[in-house]
Amino acid sequence: MCNPKPHFIKSMNTPTPTPTPTPTNYDHPHLHKWPNTSEVIQELKEIGKISGPSAITGLILYSRAMISMLFLGYLGELELAGGSLSIGVANITGYSVISGLAMGMEPICGQAYGAREMRLLGLTLQRTVLLLLSTSIPISFMWMNMKSILVWCNQDVDISSVAHEFIVVAIPDLFFLSVLHPMRIFLRAQGITLPVTYCSLISVVIHVPLNYVLVVGLELGVGGVAAAMAVTNLNVVVLVCFYVWWSGVGRESGFGVTGECFRGWSELLAMAVPNCVAVCLEWWWYELMIMLCGLLENPKSTIAAMGILIQTTSLVYVFPSSLSLGVSTRVSNELGARRPGKARAAAAVGMAGAVGMGMAAMGFAVGMRRRWGRLFTADSEILDLTAAALPIAGLCELGNCPQTTGCGVLRGSARPAVGAQINLGSFYLVGMPAAFVMGFVADLGFAGLWLGLLAAQASCAALMVVVLCRTDWAAEVDRAKEMTAAAAGVGLLPVPGEEECRKSGVSQMRSLDDILCGDDTETETDSLIV
Known part of the structure; x- marks a missing residue:
């Protein structure tokens, strides 16, 4: 239950209920439909402290x-x-x-x-x-x-x-x-x-x-x-x-x-195994790309060029990976504190930052395509292969940055299995066939393999956005409460502030929607969905 706001009152003749204590850890979803400028700046600071x-x-x-x-x-x-x-x-x-x-x-x-x-x-x-x-x-x-x-x-x-x-x-x-x-x-x-x-x-x-x-x-x-x-x-x-x-x-x-x-290892294993699968599926993809390079014409040059590009993407990956860690921490902290609106804001700000990061990475790849390879080799054939593939690698970052950050949101909200399923479908059911077709059937060679990666990253990012847009953050708060209690080996943990409500004779509802002033408010569960 919470203090009624003026626009919630159905009639001027309706008596105003006596204000009662509210669990301070629950934030009102109406206030977080979209984060305003000050909230965005504050969230950027919080994510930046970690990332x-x-x-x-x-x-x-x-x-x-x-x-x-x-x-x-x-x-x-x-x-x-x-x-x-x-x-x-x-x-x-x-x-x-x-x-x-x-x-x-x-x-x-x-x-x-x-x-x-x-x-x-x-x-x-x-x-x-x-x-x-x-x-x-x-x-x-x-x-x-x-x-x-x-x-x-x-x-x-x-x-x-x-x-x-x-x-x-x-x-x-x-x-x-x-x-x-x-x-x-x-x-x-x-x-x-x-x-x-x-x-x-x-x-x-x-x-x-x-x-x-x-x-x-x-x-x-x-x-x-x-x-x-x-x-x-x-x-x-x-x-x-x-x-x-x-x-x-x-x-x-x-x-x-x-x-x-x-x-009490069940909760940990339920998180660890899907996360392991998701990470391995992505890491192994790049090793498979090197193996495919060995099947192309002049494998020494293509493997060397692939090595340069993988070193490059590893360097670029530091930034979206760090953003992902920051967003994961912020989302998990806010869900644990029973603040669904702020968890949603952290996810939204993180994803927006990832898009900007992807555009910056693409600009770097395109602008340096003729110069970057010279830091590693003077071989003209390797340089030509690197220059041809770097713009495609840059386009891949447009999908990779949001995908990596989205994985952080899923980790923070304890949904690693969803990330594993997305990686499996995108990299191995979309990307691998596309790489084989473009590289060998269409005879695009080295660039074709990177077009396969582009298809995988685009698919991955699109699926990630769909999943996050359909996230019910109120339900995620309930899941966080139950998971934390189960991992600790106790019953449902009390919400901070719940004891004050109980002492005042106010019943603490488990559903977040019930906290929004009972019959005198509209049910706004949908506003908690990204």
């Missing part, structure tokens, strides 16, 4: 990967090929799985923080770390047999040997990331992002001399590069854990493994 440092962290981590590639190139062509193959295999079989499973804790932690259920934050962190560590064990055994797997896949024996050396040394990295990913999400759910940025920066500064000592000084070769990557992630883990201990941000969360963290 800005996340983007800087992403660029720092990207520079770390580039440093590793430079040292592999220093070792020689065989080491570069073996290391690149190993990194690609590690992405497919390990890193994508760990990253995707970790994202399952985003909606639970974000909504728990919004509902001020700090104990659930700590429990979810512990459960996720245990889940990722358990997953890393079978992946490690697979990596230990990587040479046999690669040779069975008809890869060159010498390159497979180098790749095997790299990936075996990188096995500890799986366990470090099993702690690092959940810690980053745990902090980000609380709006804490800058410490992770500082820790990453310190580690990357150390990464350069560490590579030099291991690769040049101790002459450990490819194994030295892999060891440097793992030690750098270990440094980040140690620094982040020190910050959590020193700052006390985990004190209310009840850190320390207890018997309770071994129970």
Whole structure:
């Protein structure tokens, strides 16, 4: 129940009800039909507080990967090929799985923080770390047999040997990331992002001399590069854990493994598995694109051009990915705090920002199409292929940026299965056939493969917009309340402010529509739909 507004009164003769306390965490949907200018600016600031440092962290981590590639190139062509193959295999079989499973804790932690259920934050962190560590064990055994797997896949024996050396040394990295990913999400759910940025920066500064000592000084070769990557992630883990201990941000969360963290995994797995599928489907697409390049005429040039473009899209992806993280956190926080209007505003502002980001990325790709490839190679054939495909890659970003941000909204509202279904349909039922037809049947070659990606991204973005436009944010608040309670292993949690209403003799309705002044108001559920 809420205080009646003048335009809700049906008749001047109708007596005005006595004002009663209202749960302050529910916001009136009429006030959020469309966010006004001040609300948009405020939401941009809130998203920017999370997305800005996340983007800087992403660029720092990207520079770390580039440093590793430079040292592999220093070792020689065989080491570069073996290391690149190993990194690609590690992405497919390990890193994508760990990253995707970790994202399952985003909606639970974000909504728990919004509902001020700090104990659930700590429990979810512990459960996720245990889940990722358990997953890393079978992946490690697979990596230990990587040479046999690669040779069975008809890869060159010498390159497979180098790749095997790299990936075996990188096995500890799986366990470090099993702690690092959940810690980053745990902090980000609380709006804490800058410490992770500082820790990453310190580690990357150390990464350069560490590579030099291991690769040049101790002459450990490819194994030295892999060891440097793992030690750098270990440094980040140690620094982040020190910050959590020193700052006390985990004190209310009840850190320390207890018997309770071994129970109540159903909600986490329900979020983690679909998120893992969604992430893997997208990551694997790019690896499949490289494999298709090997079937084209002059595969060396097309694979090299594809490598340049994937490095380029990886750099550009840092920005929509960071925006997605910010939007996911904002949506989950507001749903957990029972504010559907603000969750809707965060989604709308984020999607609008993603469109602008996509246009900027397209402008960059088109404007730099003749110059960008020269940063990587002087080969004229590779440069021509890169210049022809870059405008198409830019068009892909028009769909990729909203699609990535939309995935963040779905994560924040605990609907990862929808994102997985969209990725499966768009990339593999639309994009893959289109790439094959345009690249091989229509004989467009390298550019045809990128037209297939364009079809996938356009389909993905369109489906994402349809899903978000049909979102009932009132129902999402109810789902958030139930999921948070289930994950905590308790009954439905009270809404902040509910106790005040109860003391005043006012019944707290579970439906958000009932909060809108009972019989003296119109039912406006539709106004909560994007």
